[in-house]
Amino acid sequence: MAVLPIRIMGDPVLHSPASPVAEVTDEIRTLVADMFETMDAAPGVGLAAPQVGVGLRIYTYTYQDDDGAPWRGVIINPELWMTPPVPGDPDEDDESEGCLSFPGERFPLRRSDRVIVTGTDLEGEAVRIQVDGWRARIMQHEFDHLDGILYVDRLGDNDWKTAQKIAKKRGWNRPGASWMPGVDDLDA
Ligand code: ZN
Numbered sequence: 001m002a003v004l005p006i007r008i009m010g011d012p013v014l015h016s017p018a019s020p021v022a023e024v025t026d027e028i029r030t031l032v033a034d035m036f037e038t039m040d041a042a043p044g045v046g047l048a049a050p051q052v053g054v055g056l057r058i059y060t061y062t063y064q065d066d067d068g069a070p071w072r073g074v075i076i077n078p079e080l081w082m083t084p085p086v087p088g089d090p091d092e093d094d095e096s097e098g099c100l101s102f103p104g105e106r107f108p109l110r111r112s113d114r115v116i117v118t119g120t121d122l123e124g125e126a127v128r129i130q131v132d133g134w135r136a137r138i139m140q141h142e143f144d145h146l147d148g149i150l151y152v153d154r155l156g157d158n159d160w161k162t163a164q165k166i167a168k169k170r171g172w173n174r175p176g177a178s179w180m181p182g183v184d185d186l187d188a
Helices: 026-041 133-146 157-169
Strands: 046-048 058-064 070-082 096-099 102-108 114-120 126-132
Touching: 026 046, 026 058, 026 070, 046 133, 058 133, 070 126, 070 133, 096 133, 102 157, 114 133, 126 133
Parallel strands: none
Antiparallel strands: 046 058, 058 070, 070 114, 096 102, 114 126
């Protein structure tokens, strides 16, 4: 297993729709093991294959409930259904999210409160995830990555402009930009 470099906004793989996984091969199993290790090292609550430069419809997730119950897994070729988001502006404190491909920043974004995700696991078994709250947010965020959408693409005008300025200042928004968990300190 290995920690993989994480692509940063501007790399084409993050901005193109990913392809379905045709078959779970040993290569895919290794990729998923590396994605778990990379997600934990980052650390993050989710990681999509395009974020490590692989344009396939796979993401991993990990989260703990308020009561500390672990929730962790991988989903291949997911489909997502969601309830319509409640109209209105997102709350800065309760609805801000971040992204390992736009590291070190958080912006508020209104998401749907409840989702159902279906797909398969590494054994080809059907997976059905029905979650709400923060876990529903993670599902929507990671699913977006598979369609080439970053959460910054969904921000309101002012935050979107701020994000573009940050990207420019840091030399992002170009092909090939990446960072390495455990090596690069991006909060500095
Ligand atoms: Zn992300």
